[in-house]
Amino acid sequence: MSRAASGSAVLDDRAGEARLILAGDWTLAHHAMLLRQVEALRARIDARVKVDAGELGSLDTAGAALLLRLLGSDRVRTLVDSDSGLSDGRWALLAAVDGAMAERSVPPAPRKGSAIGDVLAHVGEAVAVFGRHAVDLLGFVGLTLSAMLRVGVRPTRWRLTSLVANLEQTGLYAVPIVALLTFLVGAVVAFLGATVLADFGASVFTVNLVAFSFLREFGVLLTAILVAGRTASAYTAQIGSMRANEEVDAIRALGLDPVELLVLPRMWALLLALPMLTFIAMISGILGGMLVCVFSLGIPVSMFLSIIANDVGVSHFIVGMAKAPVFAFLIALIGCMEGFKVSGSAQSVGEHTTSSVVQSIFVVIVVNAIAALICMEMGW
Amino acid sequence: MSFKHPLDECFVRLKDVHFAYGERSILQGIDLSVRRGQVVAIMGGSGSGKTTLLRLIGGQLRASQGEVRVAGSELSRLGRNDMYALRRRMGMLFQFGALFTDMSVFDNVAFPLREHTDLPPEVIRDLVLMKLDAVGLRGAGKLMPSELSGGMARRVALARAVALDPMLIMYDEPFAGLDPISLGVVGQLIRRLNDALGASSILVTHDVHESLAIVDYVYFVSDGRIAAEGTPDEIRASRDPFVHQFVHAEIDGPVPFHYPAEPIGQALLGSSG
Ligand SMILES: Nc1ncnc2c1ncn2[C@@H]1O[C@H](COP(=O)(O)OP(=O)(O)O)[C@@H](O)[C@H]1O
Ligand SMILES: [Mg+2]
Numbered sequence: 001m002s003r004a005a006s007g008s009a010v011l012d013d014r015a016g017e018a019r020l021i022l023a024g025d026w027t028l029a030h031h032a033m034l035l036r037q038v039e040a041l042r043a044r045i046d047a048r049v050k051v052d053a054g055e056l057g058s059l060d061t062a063g064a065a066l067l068l069r070l071l072g073s074d075r076v077r078t079l080v081d082s083d084s085g086l087s088d089g090r091w092a093l094l095a096a097v098d099g100a101m102a103e104r105s106v107p108p109a110p111r112k113g114s115a116i117g118d119v120l121a122h123v124g125e126a127v128a129v130f131g132r133h134a135v136d137l138l139g140f141v142g143l144t145l146s147a148m149l150r151v152g153v154r155p156t157r158w159r160l161t162s163l164v165a166n167l168e169q170t171g172l173y174a175v176p177i178v179a180l181l182t183f184l185v186g187a188v189v190a191f192l193g194a195t196v197l198a199d200f201g202a203s204v205f206t207v208n209l210v211a212f213s214f215l216r217e218f219g220v221l222l223t224a225i226l227v228a229g230r231t232a233s234a235y236t237a238q239i240g241s242m243r244a245n246e247e248v249d250a251i252r253a254l255g256l257d258p259v260e261l262l263v264l265p266r267m268w269a270l271l272l273a274l275p276m277l278t279f280i281a282m283i284s285g286i287l288g289g290m291l292v293c294v295f296s297l298g299i300p301v302s303m304f305l306s307i308i309a310n311d312v313g314v315s316h317f318i319v320g321m322a323k324a325p326v327f328a329f330l331i332a333l334i335g336c337m338e339g340f341k342v343s344g345s346a347q348s349v350g351e352h353t354t355s356s357v358v359q360s361i362f363v364v365i366v367v368n369a370i371a372a373l374i375c376m377e378m379g380w
Numbered sequence: 381m382s383f384k385h386p387l388d389e390c391f392v393r394l395k396d397v398h399f400a401y402g403e404r405s406i407l408q409g410i411d412l413s414v415r416r417g418q419v420v421a422i423m424g425g426s427g428s429g430k431t432t433l434l435r436l437i438g439g440q441l442r443a444s445q446g447e448v449r450v451a452g453s454e455l456s457r458l459g460r461n462d463m464y465a466l467r468r469r470m471g472m473l474f475q476f477g478a479l480f481t482d483m484s485v486f487d488n489v490a491f492p493l494r495e496h497t498d499l500p501p502e503v504i505r506d507l508v509l510m511k512l513d514a515v516g517l518r519g520a521g522k523l524m525p526s527e528l529s530g531g532m533a534r535r536v537a538l539a540r541a542v543a544l545d546p547m548l549i550m551y552d553e554p555f556a557g558l559d560p561i562s563l564g565v566v567g568q569l570i571r572r573l574n575d576a577l578g579a580s581s582i583l584v585t586h587d588v589h590e591s592l593a594i595v596d597y598v599y600f601v602s603d604g605r606i607a608a609e610g611t612p613d614e615i616r617a618s619r620d621p622f623v624h625q626f627v628h629a630e631i632d633g634p635v636p637f638h639y640p641a642e643p644i645g646q647a648l649l650g651s652s653g
Contacts, residue, residue, distance in 0.1 A: 246478035250540075252440055253472035254492045255464045 006030040009037050011044055023055035026063025038070045054085035064097040073098045140337040147259045162265035170231045171273030175280060182222050182281040186288025189213055194297055203297050207307045210289030215316040219282035221368050224327040227274060228360035232335035235266055236356040239339025240349040267332045274328035275321060319375055327364050334360040391416050391548060391580045392437055397446035399432060406432050408604035419574050419581040421591045424601035430584040434550045438472055439463050468496055471541030471549040475556060477533040479525040485536050486521035492543045511539040515569060531562030542573055548580050555587040567594050588627050
């Protein structure tokens with residue numbers, strides 16, 4: 001009896017009394033077409049119309065909802081008693097859909113608001129979030145420092161195994177990428193210098209440019225940004241998945257301090273690794289610059305080295321290196337803190353990982369800018 | 381500073397405990413007590429605050445009002461070191477086991493012993509094997525947590541929770557996701573370990589039948605309060621509608637099936653017809 005035809009509703013009033021003939025498949029596949037027919041017919045259906053569903057093919061939830069829309073739920077309820085040709089199974093589906101649709105309420109009022117208001121609201125929200133992050137960060141700084149002091153005076157509680165493992169991950173494995181990237185940037189800076197300075201006939205100062213920029217700024221900044229992307233995210237993901245897995249709670253329940261167990265080894269590892277990586281970055285950036293100087297400017301290696309030795313003061317190196325532990329502290333702190341903020345789900349781990357990378361890069365660049373200002377004012 | 385209450389035969393006692401996460405009030409006046417040697421079940425729907433209750437007893441959260449006493453000391457008055465010392469006397473089994481994923485089964489169980497004692501490695505080894513034996517997994521020491529089935533992971537976590545012979549063991553949904561056989565095994569283990577250690581246990585669970593078979597007393601939590609309580613026999617015979625709905629797994633009752641929603645008609649058709 002069921003034809004694999006798309007459903008249809010036809011109002012037939014030739015035989016004196018109006019008959020609504022429902023035929024074909026009233027299913028999701030034909031929803032759009034049926035909806036059009038339903039909308040067209042709805043106004044013309046009244047209580048006197050007889051319903052003939054003898055030709056009705058298959059009926060699914062979407063079709064049932066459309067039928068209810070066409071006939072109204074009161075009418076549908078009477079269908080089963082009349083000779084409409086509707087089987088019991090069909091009627092059960094209609095009754096279920098009708099039940100679900102029954103509790104109608106006023107639709108929620110459309111949200112009022114202007115574009116400017118929305119923008120202001122977003123700005124306000126963002127500022128509030130920023131403030132909250134800053135307060136969280138300060139709180140976590142305190143927590144970490146107090147744990148450092150507490151544990152620092154008791155060498156039996158130093159976790160050397162964990163420290164070494166983290167040092168390997170954050171320090172050793174980062175050497176190739178740090179060296180390669182700074183080498184390339186060093187070469188690019190040298191090219192830039194050579195191009196601009198050639199106009200003044202001062203190409204030889206390219207050497208100073210490369211040495212200054214890498215010792216003071218680029219060595220530590222590039223390394224910190226790389227480490228922020230690499231290690232802050234790893235810390236967040238590690239601690240975050242431990243939180244999602246309730247392992248952090250288990251540590252607490254075992255009477256241990258998660259900060260001492262999870263944060264301190266990571267913090268010390270980065271405090272040791274970042275200065276070492278920074279040193280490597282300075283060397284390899286200057287090497288990159290040297291390569292360009294030698295091959296494209298014709299400055300011999302010995303001259304390159306003697307210019308650095310004579311013109312570039314050691315204070316630049318010290319300024320650069322002094323920033324490394326500060327950045328390391330901030331990156332490790334943000335990475336771990338975001339890890340602890342993870343709640344429950346795997347999705348939350350992802351969100352906080354992203355947030356920790358963004359925050360730590362942001363903080364590194366801002367702190368670097370502030371440091372540059374201070375150094376300039378102090379004449380260091 | 382931790383003085384004994386004259387009437388304190390109760391190992392755990394909560395009096396009129398309130399708690400809120402920020403603005404959101406979760407518990408509103410919980411009274412509950414666990415005597416020494418007892419196994420007590422806390423039941424209630426998901427999100428009714430059972431885990432929160434365990435965290436309050438474990439001292440990981442602090443009640444905003446009311447008092448929580450464990451082993452005679454009121455938690456809010458304990459200093460940091462006393463609190464850590466007290467936690468060492470409590471074992472907690474988490475909902476998903478919470479094994480350390482980067483350590484073997486053996487190291488997981490050995491972890492609290494290594495952290496809290498100065499025992500030589502041979503002694504630790506013997507203790508760990510004893511605990512693993514108690515949960516029937518002595519041969520599984522070398523496996524990693526990812527290689528365990530749900531029931532086995534739960535048992536390893538149990539072994540870790542009792543590694544320091546705690547006075548109080550708390551279980552957060554120890555039966556969730558277990559097949560009927562593992563479920564029975566874990567249930568019997570909980571009772572046996574409690575009796576063997578002379579400890580008290582608190583069991584948060586949805587599994588009415590398994591837990592009624594092993595516990596001494598049951599509390600039902602609903603809307604932040606204790607909705608009903610009693611011994612397993614009293615619970616089975618209870619006429620209380622809430623208990624009845626819970627024990628007999630009825631869909632609708634004091635706890636509604638439907639979450640408040642806009643009518644499905646609108647959701648389906650876009651506008652109200
Ligand atoms: N860290 C948290 N911050 C905010 N709300 C929470 C937190 N943990 C749990 N909740 C909320 O508190 C309620 C009770 O949670 P929980 O005690 O885990 O319930 P149960 O264990 O009974 O299922 C839940 O509605 C949950 O959403
Ligand atoms: Mg829970």
